[in-house]
Structure formats: C-alpha cells, structure tokens
Amino acid sequence: MARDSLARRVDWILLLAAAALSALGCLLVWSATRNRTDINNGDPQFFLIRQGINLAVGVAMAVGVMWLGHHRLRSAVPFYYAFSLIAMLLVFSPLGTEINGQRAWLAIGGYTLQPGEFAKVAITLGMAVILAAQVDAGDRDYPGPRAVMQALALAAAPVAIVVIDDMGMAMVLSVVILGVLLASGAALGWSIGLIVAGAAGAVLVWALGILDEYQLDRFGAFVNPSLDPAGAGYNTNQARIAIGSGGLFGKGLFQGTQTTGQFVPEQQTDFIFTVAGEELGFVGAGGIILLIGIVLWRALRIARGASDLYSTIIAAGIVAWFAFQCFENIGMALGIMPVAGVPLPFLSYGGTSMFASWIAIGLLQSVRMKRPISA
Incomplete structure (x- = not known):
C-alpha cells in the first residue's frame, strides 16, 4: 500500500469508534421507544428506522466533507455561518417550535431541526478562519488582538441567540469558543478574560431574573435533588x-424495567445513557465511555499532527465540543451536572445532532488526510 494512499491517511480507529457509538445509539433508541405507542405511531421500529436514516445522512455528510476538504471549504465558511445564523433566528418565526420549554427547533415538513447544532460547526470554522489567517500566511507567530476580537464578535452572535432559551446549547458553544481560543495560541489573558466574563454574565442573568422558571427549577433540583422529587428533580x-438498577452487566437489551415502564422522560434523547446503564450495566456503559474516550484521543492526535494552525483549531474545537457535551450529558444522568438538555453525540435520537457529529468526524478526517504522512 502506497504511503500516501487514501486508506492510509484515514483514521480508521476514529471512524470505527464513531460508527460503533452510532450503532449502539440506534439500538438504545430502539429500546427506549419500541413500546412508546404515544410517539411511535404504533410502529415499534419507527424511531429505529428514522435514526438509521439520520445516521446514513450523517455519514454521507462526513464523506462529502472529506471529499471537499476543510481547506477547500474555507472560502465557503462565511456562507455557512450566515446560513446557521439565519436558521437560528428562524426559531423565533412561525417556523419555530417549542419543546420542553425551549424554543430552539424548526418544524419543517413533519421534521424538527435544531439550528444550534450547526452553530457548533459554524463557530469552530469561522473562528479558525479569522484566528489562523495571519499566522498561516507567515505574518505573525500567534493571533493578534484584532483577530481575537473579530473572532469573539463572530462567536458572540450565535451565543446571544441561544443564551436565554437554550442554556445547554449556550454552555456548549461557550466551551467550544474557549477551546478554539486556547488552541489558537492567542495570549492567555484572552482566555482568562473570557472565563471571567462568562462567570459575570451568568451571575448577571441570574440576578436580573432572565432565566425561565423551569431553568431555575433545574438548577435548584441539581443543588438539592430532594427539593422537588415529583417535579424538577424527577428526571x-x-x-x-x-x-x-443495571448493576454490573445490566438486565439485557430490551429487558430494562425502568425503560419499558417509561419512567425516565426524554429517554431516547437527553437521557439515552440511562438505557445503557440499565440494560447494559456498568460494563456496557463503561464501554460507551471508553469509545467516547477513543474518539477524543484520536481527535487530539489529529490536532497535534495538523499541518497548519487553521487545521489545529478546527480539530481542537471539535475536541472541546465533544468532551464537554459528553461530560454534561452523562453527568446530568448521574446527577453530578445540572439538567441542561444537551444530547449525547452519536447516541441520542435526533437528526441535527447526528448530522453535526458526523460533519465533525468528516472535518477531523480531512485534517488528518492533509497532515504530513509521518505525523
């Protein structure tokens, strides 16, 4: 096999880990919904088929990104960013729909899309273009103040749109911004200032009473789970x-009594990890965390071996995105993080989340394929 062949340049470990997570996700979604006649239209395979279609479309998007390449997509980033921003604003139009108190979805032809998922990609690519421009051109060794301010201004718009109605998405986007900034090599003071500003902003939002009652209840239930066990603390x-209840090896796939009894709300989406915990046990749930760890490990290797700053920032932004979102989702299922309504990448039901996750895999593969072959 030639040293520079396509097969050699693809990170097969990353690809197989992401595929395994997605396949497990389809099974867990199926288990969580096969008895849900209230939402599956009387078809036990309804959500399984739809998630399979979501996966197929997501993989096709990843292949498209790999074929085009992240460098070739660089000129299209402004258009993608504008598309994402417009889609996020459309949730406040008649096309927008509210789910579980959050107006963060678009209802189109019987399908719901969450534009905020695409904003993760838009912020990562947009900030990478700005922060890496002078460095990759050889004009500077690291991004200057003007570039950092432009990048932060670009990222501020999507965060401002979601911060009031979708705190979970705002948290993920904020971590992505911080990860991108750290990877860019910008002066550390910018990252420290961003953290301080974020903390001050959170306090201000709380003090001004901007948060909805259900958001306050979620935080209250996180601090004291026994505060409202039949309400905010129920999930x-x-x-x-x-x-x-899953113990060491679980009750077996499709055998979970809590899952079959529909005791956990939103189990096919935000709380998909509970299906794994109950039916696959500590071993199965640990296996999922191990696969997530493999994805993060390979992504970090790709970031380290990237051939330019633009590529490094993209890979690092994706690492920050996946790492925090997985920690938040699994953490809220375990009760060590507040309920924030973020899906578990590759596993939770939802087309937009699956599409965005596989676009990220396509970008990581593109970065790896452009690296020096010895990296």
Whole structure:
C-alpha cells in the first residue's frame, strides 16, 4: 500500500469508534421507544428506522466533507455561518417550535431541526478562519488582538441567540469558543478574560431574573435533588434509579424495567445513557465511555499532527465540543451536572445532532488526510 494512499491517511480507529457509538445509539433508541405507542405511531421500529436514516445522512455528510476538504471549504465558511445564523433566528418565526420549554427547533415538513447544532460547526470554522489567517500566511507567530476580537464578535452572535432559551446549547458553544481560543495560541489573558466574563454574565442573568422558571427549577433540583422529587428533580432521580438498577452487566437489551415502564422522560434523547446503564450495566456503559474516550484521543492526535494552525483549531474545537457535551450529558444522568438538555453525540435520537457529529468526524478526517504522512 502506497504511503500516501487514501486508506492510509484515514483514521480508521476514529471512524470505527464513531460508527460503533452510532450503532449502539440506534439500538438504545430502539429500546427506549419500541413500546412508546404515544410517539411511535404504533410502529415499534419507527424511531429505529428514522435514526438509521439520520445516521446514513450523517455519514454521507462526513464523506462529502472529506471529499471537499476543510481547506477547500474555507472560502465557503462565511456562507455557512450566515446560513446557521439565519436558521437560528428562524426559531423565533412561525417556523419555530417549542419543546420542553425551549424554543430552539424548526418544524419543517413533519421534521424538527435544531439550528444550534450547526452553530457548533459554524463557530469552530469561522473562528479558525479569522484566528489562523495571519499566522498561516507567515505574518505573525500567534493571533493578534484584532483577530481575537473579530473572532469573539463572530462567536458572540450565535451565543446571544441561544443564551436565554437554550442554556445547554449556550454552555456548549461557550466551551467550544474557549477551546478554539486556547488552541489558537492567542495570549492567555484572552482566555482568562473570557472565563471571567462568562462567570459575570451568568451571575448577571441570574440576578436580573432572565432565566425561565423551569431553568431555575433545574438548577435548584441539581443543588438539592430532594427539593422537588415529583417535579424538577424527577428526571434526575429516575435516571439514577435506572442506571443503578443495571448493576454490573445490566438486565439485557430490551429487558430494562425502568425503560419499558417509561419512567425516565426524554429517554431516547437527553437521557439515552440511562438505557445503557440499565440494560447494559456498568460494563456496557463503561464501554460507551471508553469509545467516547477513543474518539477524543484520536481527535487530539489529529490536532497535534495538523499541518497548519487553521487545521489545529478546527480539530481542537471539535475536541472541546465533544468532551464537554459528553461530560454534561452523562453527568446530568448521574446527577453530578445540572439538567441542561444537551444530547449525547452519536447516541441520542435526533437528526441535527447526528448530522453535526458526523460533519465533525468528516472535518477531523480531512485534517488528518492533509497532515504530513509521518505525523
């Protein structure tokens, strides 16, 4: 096999880990919904088929990104960013729909899309273009103040749109911004200032009473789970019961009593990890965390071996995105993080989340394929 062949340049470990997570996700979604006649239209395979279609489309998007290449896509980033921003604003139009108190979705032809998922990619690519421009051209060794301010201004718009109605998405986007900034090599003071500003902003939002009542209830239930066990604390309590009941090896796929009894709300989306905990047990749930760890490990290797700053920033932004979102999702199921309504990448049901996750895999593969062959 030639040293520069396509097959050699693809990170097969990353690809197989992401594929394994997605396949497991399809099975877990199927288990969580096959008895849900209230939402599956009487077809036990309804969500399985739709998630399979989501996966196929997501993989096709990843292949498209790999074929085009992240460098060739660089000139299209402004258009993609504008598209993402417009889609996020459309959630406040008649096309927007509210789910579980959050107006963060578009309802189009019987399908719902969450534009914020695409914003993760848009912010990563947009900031990478700005921060790497002078460095990759050889004009500077690291991004200057003007570039950093432009990049932060670009990222501020999507965050401002989601911060009031979708705190979970705002948290993920904020971590992506921080990860991108750190990877760019910008002066550390910018990252420290961003953290301080974020903390001050959170305090201000709380003090001004901008948060909705259900958001306040979620934080209250996180601090004291026994505060409202039948209300805001119900999800977390049921999630921990489901995970704890799985024991070491679980009750077996499709055999979970908590899952079959529909005790955990939104189990096919935000709380998909509870299905794994109950039916696959500590070993199965640990296996999922191991696969997530492999994805992050390979992504970090790709970032380290990238041939230019633009590529490094893209890979690092994706690492920050996946790492925080997985930690938040699994953490809220275990009760160590507040319920924030973020999906578990590759596993939770949802087309937009699956598309964005596989676009990220396509970008990582593109970065790896452009690296020096010895890296």
